[in-house]
Amino acid sequence: MKKVMTVIMVALMAASVGWAKEPPKMEMTTEIPPGIATPDELETRFGTLNFFDGVPDKQTVQKVYDNLDFQHAFQAFLSGIQIASMDALKKGILEFGPANTTAVLFEDLMDSKALFLTANTTSVYQMLWLQLKDEPMVIETPPDVLGIIDDHWFRYVADFGRLGPDEGKGGKFLIIPPGYEGDVPEGYHVARTNTYGNWVIWRGFQVDGSTKPAVEATKKAFRVYPLSKKDNPPEMNFVNVSGQFVNTIHRMDYKIFEEMNEVVQAEPSDGENPEILGVLASIGIKKGQPFRPDARMKKILTEAANAGAVTVKTIWSYPRDEMFYFYPGESNWLNPFPGGKYDWVSEGASLLDARAGFHFYATGITPAMAMKIIG
Incomplete structure (x- = not known):
């Protein structure tokens, strides 16, 4: 048994x-x-991740969110560098007087004291910060200049001068602010902008080695005033900044995010790409809210800024896409507008590396800079 x-x-x-x-x-x-x-x-690349039945453990959750925040911050640097650049231009100009009535002139050309991106020492540079409110602003421009108006997001608004509708003769431009629905009188070259703040820059030209004709033409003709004051415009203040310290270059460290935030707070969101604003919002830069990253997030933003800085330098120093080169494989001459697109869009897709690389080293957006001229 x-x-x-x-x-x-x-x-x-x-x-x-x-x-x-x-x-x-x-x-x-x-x-x-x-x-x-x-x-x-x-x-x-950011460590070993552990899961139980597909669910991450607490350590993995922290690693993933640290990585996600870094990726958002890194992309914010690359996608928002042009916003920071425009903020720096604004601050540099306003050091010499208030918006709309202060024109900054390099009457004796630029020298090493002027911190500008891609400026030269032969053009007679002149610029102003245009600040709109609830009505159009008039800009009277001098003849024989190359002039550009870009908005606060660093998007193209208008050309004036040799490549503008005034055909180099000078003229009256009417700049329409966001949301304006009032009457638009005739007799002006009209341009609409998506932001209240706008950068106005123009280059005069030397005559027989002299800057005097270009400077005198500006002082005689250039005016900025609200449309409602066209019969009694305020006086302009022309400031010669040649030989003075002028800084218009954006930061390349953590503080670049603070520069971006200032523009986001100052402008309507409608005028900027929702994807770019979304990336900025993901790191705490949101319209109407304070930008106050905690210690953990500030550390991540600092690391992302460092990574972004070396990335844009690398993109422009050693481009890996042939469209950056005028003669691929034959020389290292680079095209500042790869693909010939001033708006950084080709076949419906944004040229992300090209946009970030350009705004690292240069300023000024206009179709005229990207177009091919035979001759």
């Missing part, structure tokens, strides 16, 4: 082991194709 019981128990144990190894397949079981389920352990 004992032998029989022993045999039965051994048989039952063997059956239970078999049962544990091969559970019955349920009728509604579906085979999961490979590549869908998350393994219990993953090796990534």
Whole structure:
């Protein structure tokens, strides 16, 4: 009897082991194709990640969010560098007087004290910060200049001068602010802007080595005033800044995000790309809200700014896309507008590297800079 019981128990144990190894397949079981389920352990560039039934553990959650915040901050640097650049231009100009009535002139050309991107020492640079409110502003421009108006997001608004509608003769331009629905009188070259703040820059030209004709033409003709004051415009203040310290270059460290935030707070959101604003919002730069990153986030932003800085330098120093080169494989001459697109859009896609690389080293957006001229 004992032998029989022993045999039965051994048989039952063997059956239970078999049962544990091969559970019955349920009728509604579906085979999961490979590549869908998350393994219990993953090796990534930001560490080992652990999961239970596909759910991350607490340490993994922290690693993932640290990485996500870094990626958002890094993309914010690359996508928002032009916004910071315009903020720096604004601050540099307003150091010499209020908006609309202060024109900054390099009457004796630029020198090493002027911190500008891509400026030269032969053009007679002149500029003003245009600040609109609830009515159009008039800009009277001098003849024979190359002039550009870009908005606060660093988007093109208008040309004036040789490549503008005034055909180099000088003229009256009416700049319409965001949301304006009032009457637009005739007799002006009309341009609409998506921002209240706008950068106005124009270059005069030397005559027989003299800057005097260009400077005198500006002082005689250039005026800025609200449309309502066209019959009694305020006086302009022309400031010669040649030889003075002027800084218009954006930051390349953590504070670049503070520069971006100032523009976001100052302008309507409608005028900027929702994707760019979304990236900025993901790191705490949101319209109508204070930008106050905690210690953890500030550390991440600092690291992202450092990574962004070396990335834009690398993009422009050693481009890997042939469209950056005028003569691919033959020379290192670079096209500042790869693909010939001043708005950084080609075949419906944004040229992300080209845009970031350009705004790292240059300023001024206009179709005229990207177009091909035969001759």
